[in-house]
Amino acid sequence: MKIGMLIGALALPAVTFAQQAYTLKGKVGQVEPGAKAYLDRRVNGETFLDSAVIKNGSFEFKGTLKSPYLVMLTVDHKGTGLGSHGMDADRRLLYLDNTTFTIAGTGNISDAVITGSPVNKEHDRYKLFISAYDSAMAGINKDFGGATDAQRNDTAFTNGLNTRFHAAIDEKKALQRRFISENPNSFFSIVALKELAVMNNMNLKELTPLYNGLTAALKKSPAGQEFYQSMETEKALGIGAPAPDFTQNDINDKPVKLSDFKGKYVLLDFWASWCGPCRAENPNVVAAYKKFHDKNFVVLSVSLDQPGKKAAWLGAIEKDGLQDFVHVSDLKYWDNAVARQYGVRGVPTNYLIAPDGKIIAKNLRGEQLDKQLTGLIVNK
Structure with a gap:
């Protein structure tokens, strides 16, 4: 039995927008010679990896992007290589945006504090808004992980977990719909829309009114335009539509x-x-x-x-x-x-x-x- 759901980034049609600059400044605790920081981005399923040498506990990344983008920041404290730490690697998910911001701490990057980044502050607010789902899933995974073989083979036990799992998913969808309605100008309303699109198989009857309720500025943003194009593609591929030749x-x-x-x-x-x-x-x-x-x-x-x-x-x-x-x-x-x-x-x-x-x-x-x-x- 598999408990859990991975909601990934959507592979949406490419749109051309002006590139804007970002700077990420980092500060960590004591590291050994050769220590590096890595930024891992996935764009349409392809991985891009940047690295920076850590000097005196500090590192810096600079680049351009067209809209806020979720990345994985990893710190190799010992300088032994990115893949040498396995599940114990010091990692932190964060968003890059067209600003200069800092992530700093005296120990691991996973415990560091982000300052100067409105998008990451908004991400924290969004995560708190849907935290009931995360708590429910943590409880389900804990119960499944601690179950005996007999329990895992017991239909009543597994059905109970499945019922809780689907209830958690339904709660997350309800919270995301509420967040979108209450926050029509938040970048994370687009993030929530993308996740809903995955979970409801791009059901335009649900997604269209939620999208229409967003502010004009958010609709015109790169993320808003990408999601709009994904809906237009879905319309062209609806039941009864001619299948595009290729x-x-x-x-x-x-x-x-x-x-x-x-x-x-x-x-x-x-x-x-x-x-x-x-x-x-x-x-x-x-x-x-x-x-x-x-x-x-x-x-x-x-x-x-x-x-x-x-x-x-x-x-x-x-x-x-x-x-x-x-x-x-x-x-x-x-x-x-x-x-x-x-x-x-x-x-x-x-x-x-x-x-x-x-x-x-x-x-x-x-x-x-x-x-x-x-x-x-x-x-x-």
Whole structure:
């Protein structure tokens, strides 16, 4: 049983905005020669790592960005390398913004105090606002972590944890909706909207009025414009809309078009060899293919595997028994052209497309795919 949910940053369409400068000044306690500080940023799934030597307990980072951005600050006190500390690494999540600010303390960076940063002060306020969710999840994880093997195999025990987990998620969503409504000019209202979009599968009926309630200034901000574009992409990919055509090369570098399969039911399936949930879902897709492939059904699989990782992609196809699917990829990770065209924010993601080329269902998981195809193909 897995308790917990990771709400990641959305992979939204790129928008061009003016770059603005930031300066982060740091101060930590005693360090050894060779000590360094690291800034870890993830943009559309790609990692960017900056480093700075710590001299006399001080370090500094400078750069540009177009809007506040969440980063992981790590301090290697002993100078032994970023990966040498494992789970015991001295880390701190914080936001960069177009300002000069300081993080300072006499010990670990995780206990240091941030000053001069309005966005980090606002982040603390937002976290406090939704802290009931964090407390609930901490209790659930504590109970699960301390459970015996017998308890973990007990249906009543695990069902109880699941009930608490879903209640915590519902509470978080309610708190985020309230925060957005009460704070229409806060950057973290956009952050909350992005998390809600992940949790409610980009339900525009809920998201649109919340977005419309934001101030004009926040809507015009880079984050506001990015979220607006994500909603526009979702509108163009709604149920009943024509599935946008595309061309991408298959495993033999031969071009494949979505429109090549017009006249068939197509499951357009976005996945990757590195994606655990995708690999776990693959048996369900294989089962559906075996059941319906002779009834005008095909699977067109788009991989978000990384540059230079074709062997991993092909290996996963073989290991998961996906050889009968049609596979395409440009091996550009989150920058995959088709994934960007379809506004893919996470994998697995799928679209079921009718013979006339229109989208008829989205994100079918487990038995949902079998039931949908049975209703369309067998019971029509």
